[in-house]
Amino acid sequence: MKQVIAIIGLSLVLVGCGSAKTGKDDSASNNPIATALDLTKVDNDRVPVSINPGRFSQESVTYRLPKVVQGTYSVSDFGKYIEDFKAIDYSGNELSVNKVDANTWTISNATELDKIIYYVNDTYDIESSGGIGGEQPFSPAGTNIEPTNYVLNLHGFIGYFDSLKNNQYALDVTAPSDFVRTSALEVKSTAPTTDGNASTTSYFAQRYFDITDNPMMYGNLDVQEFLVGDIKIVLSVYSPNGTHTAASLKQTMSDMMKAQKAYLGDVNSTPRYDIYLYLSDGADTSPKGFGALEHHTSTVVVLPEASSKEGLAKSMIDVVAHEFFHIVTPLSVHSEDVHYFDYNAPTFSKHLWMYEGVTEYFAQHFQVKEGLVDADEFYNVVMQKISTSRRMNDAMSFTIMSENVLDEKYAPEYFNVYQKGALIGMCIDILMRKESNGTRSMLSLMKELSARYGKEKPFVDDNIITEITEMTYPSVGEFLKTHVEGDVPINYNDFFTMAGLKLGETEVETNYIFAGGQNVVFDADQSKGIIFFSPVALKNSFWASQGVKVGDVIKKVNGSDLTLANAQQVIGGMFSWQEGQEITMELERDGEPVKIETKLTKATAKSEGLVEDENATDAQKELRKAWLKG
Secondary structure (H helix, E strand, O other): OOOOOOOOHHHHHHOOOOOOOOOOOOEOOOOOEEEEEEOOOOEOOEEEEEEEOOEOOOOOEEEEOOOOOOOOOOOOOHHHHEEEEEEEEOOOOEOOEEEEEOOEEEEOOHHHEEEEEEEEEOHHHHHHOOOOOOOOOOHHHOOEEEOOEEEEOHHHOOOEEHHHOOOOEEEEEEEEOOOEEEEOOEEEEEEEOOOOOEEEEEEEEOOHHHHHOOOEEEEOOEEEEEEEOOEEEEEEEEOOOOOOOHHHHHHHHHHHHHHHHHHHOOOOOOOEEEEEEEEEOOOOOOOOOOEEEEEOOEEEEEEEOOOOHHHHHHHHHHHHHHHHHHHOOOOOOOEHHHHOOOOOOOOOOOOHHHHHHHHHHHHHHHHHHOOOOOHHHHHHHHHHHHHHHHOOOOOOOHHHHHHOOOOOOOHHHHHHHHOHHHHHHHHHHHHHHHHOOOOOOHHHHHHHHHHHOOOOOOEOHHHHHHHHHHHOOHHHHHHHHHHHHOOOOOOHHHHHHHOOEEEEEEEEEEOOOEOOOOOEOEEEEOOOOEEEEOHHHHHOHHHHHOOOOOOOEEEEEOOEEOOOOOHHHHHHHHHHOOOOOEEEEEEEEOOEEEEEEEEOOOEEEEEEEEEEOOOOOHHHHHHHHHHHHO
């Protein structure tokens, strides 16, 4: 993906130039599409964009912004954020444009088309104001346009012509000279503008895929670089209030990614990996969707700025670990649906259990194998995933759900790819280790598939389970047929027994809303309009340590009134609470005020969990050791 083809000198001269082109030799099918974003000319919070495709020979052409982008499995309709779309001819006049749908424009008299110009609104502002109809892009897939920060997920700014999707792109981004700018796209040059207050950086993309696959961040950024083996890691952080820095996260990210690299061994599919971290301060124009979106060699992460240093580090480990493991799949192992992705009318692979599920399994399993967490912590994660997955449709074919993930019936089940999908990876891992006496694993299987296919060769979607069966064992094939293609729920106890584990009472880590599983510590009285602590709160170690009593009415949380009307927002904000963070809570107990002012400590609860079976055989113990540390 990072292979670069040199652009001839004439092409560089033509970048950003429009009406200077007059000859019909300047064929759109041969030249790079010259694209420009000017961050110094933002108008009403909109970035101007210019697209210069070269001379067309056909009378009509179609230009599109993506309806769906890879990795999101939901409709984003980035065309909704385009305004004042104009097609300009070589004389500077407007050509006729027909807007076909939210993302599509057809231009008549295309032989006279010189360039397209339009403005782009950012999704963060519109997301915060309630949207403009339909689904909104997941925040890490979105865009930000602010005086001090630009999140340039380029699929939100730059589109493609139906006939030129495989053309090269030459991209100019003009920004104030003092802006820090990061991107994994190849930089061709950087030059000051005539007034000296700004500079233009010129980039090159081999095809439209590389435009969508290489986000950028501009503005008041904090950037750190470090090496993990032969991979250069670039960490770019935007913290609007300067609460966190790249330097404060560098060691955590370095230690984690070195552990990941040790886990992966000889997998080394990219020379550079970028992490773009946007920290939301909760302002009206800030994004509200926390998480990350993977690209083949980078990830965009959105998390709350209010997180404690320790809490942010933990979130980054969980989030970035998952995204980094995507260098295995789908970068090295993927189907034709991924390889030939259609941004306007996408089809989806049947194998989200592999792309997201196995990736999530690796993101958890590597932590116990490399000593970042102990076995009990890993077991707790497994049990949480089982609990969450069973609240979804546990009797649904994973391949059918995956292939139809945008359909109304299946879309709500998508979250299960990170729960049951990871558990599928776990079960196959245990089976592989059992069948091979510990010499093969889920990871070794993915390495074998990577060697067979690789990033430039997709597999046939309908054939891969048969291939995996042939490459492994009949038991693996039967498992996939029954529990992945089929709709039979998995009996996880069968796999725990193989590894000498059983269910028993254990202390599990929880958060500040639950007391193990989905047992909520709050209750409400609709008639009185109050929210209070339920008996479950006493099972949560943190709330028990604060001396709360059943029936204590919660009046304020961190200074904000708590009512039935805003409960979802206020209590929802508690999901981001992290150990070490200072909090206040004002209660009413028997008509008297009670105030809690404290620093959050780890919250645990007694729950059913995995424990080692004292009657386990030597073979079971050896399998457990191979699974956790082999």
